[in-house]
Amino acid sequence: MSRVGVLVLGPAGAGKSTFCNSIISHMQTIGRRAHIVNLDPAAEPNQYEFTIDIRDLISLDDVMEELDLGPNGGLIYCFEYLLKNLDWLDEEIGDYNDEFLIFDCPGQIELYTHIPVLPNIVRHLQGQLNFNLCATYLLEAPFVVDTSKFFSGALSAMSAMILLELPHINVLSKLDLIKDDYNKKRLKRFLNPDAMLLSTETIDKEMNPRFHHLNECIANLVDDFGMVQFLPLESKNPDSIMTILSYIDDVTQWAETQEPKEPDDQIDIEDME
Template identity: 65%
Template sequence: MSKVGVMVMGPAGVGKTTFCNSIMSYMESQGRTANLVNLDPAATAQEYAFTIDIRDLISLEDVEEELKLGPNGGLIYCFEFLLKNLDWLDEQIGDYPDDYLIFDCPGQIELYSHIPAMPMVVKHIQQQLNFNLCCTYLIEAPFVVDRAKFFSGALEAMSTMIFMELPHVNILSKMDLIKDTMSKREIRKFLCPDPMLLEDDEIHDDQKDLMLSNPKFRKLNKAIAQLVDDFGMVQFLPLDCSEKDQNESVRTIVATIDNITQWDENQEPKEPHDEEEEEDDEE
């Protein structure tokens, strides 16, 4: 059996916990086993209970109260504490060696961009616990429709891809919030974007004066577009958690994760009589 883990990352409020619950629901509907692992010291369980919860080791609320730290400093302290107590994580995950683990991560961008705590946790799970890991990075679809914000999100995703050194799936969440037809048509440009074409698109009226008065801003846009284009890594899968389209988008994302982590290839083959027994049980 393969050991597969999905690290669900992204800014605060982007829909990571909703996405985790959507994967759990999809797995359940497909007869597959999955466990939800909470790595966010400030999170609370919603639709599905956490199988493993970092708050059993340390919680942000306790850190803020005892050490008088703010949310950002508190989260960093929590992860530094986790790094000193990785044997706790080993013991917890040791009970689920063959299952599909979904890691709900905190929304502090620093953990994915320049503080080494999260990459160290990831390397430990890979090297010491022998898990095939995949990173999913969520960005809100309504956010990236604005081109300036798209480049911001693209750089954010690219920075995480490089820093985490994991196979990576970028996801546009909250697609169900894109209501009007023009915006739905517009968002397709961002699923498999050509940054150079996006950079050359028509400038919004409220940005024209800024562009004309400050040519350096235009040059900066071109430089960022060229950087994203040179790396050629930033593509997105849509995530629609509305009741009608949820299964389709989640199915596509899970299939992509399965391919990346080689989940199918590592499954133990079933004997013909085992499959017949399963069919009889279903009847």
């Protein structure tokens, strides 16, 4: 039977850990079991404890202290160490066959853009541990309502999508931080964006004319891929969490991996005649 997992990605501060905890909380209310697999060697548990924690194998603080590395260099070392000890991850995941695993990942995007760390872990989870995976990529809504920053965020989401080669769900987090009606209305345009229209707005109002052609090329790239759409996330709104979880279930085929349950009452065929 296939296992199901979701990788939670996005820049530092995008709300990944809050999202993980919100999913766990919602799943508990509907009678499903889920576990957080912490892949950030600098993270501390928040609302829910980590079921599996990379810090039991290696921690960023220890690496920085013993090897005199900075945060980014230390993080890369931690993941290279994990890649050499994937048997530890296999043993920790163990027999979680019919339960939902949420992989909370670090915010440093170089782990899947500059070096093939997360892509290698993804291939291991799929090939060796038989996981059905999807990726959720979080961007902060207050960041995206600035049109020029939207294109920056869209490119980072596309980069993760292409390099990980996973079903991909983009999420706009921290909607509660947008208070004014003007930006709330603007935000709707970024959920299912028309890249070329946004590009025109940027050229007309915001961007230095020297970058018009570059901006048009980026808009064309986003438009050609046609994959940059976002789901709104309100971490304290159960309906918002339920909607995102339904998308995750669809792309991971969660329902199809469940063992069929025997009905409580067997129907006698003769009674139906």
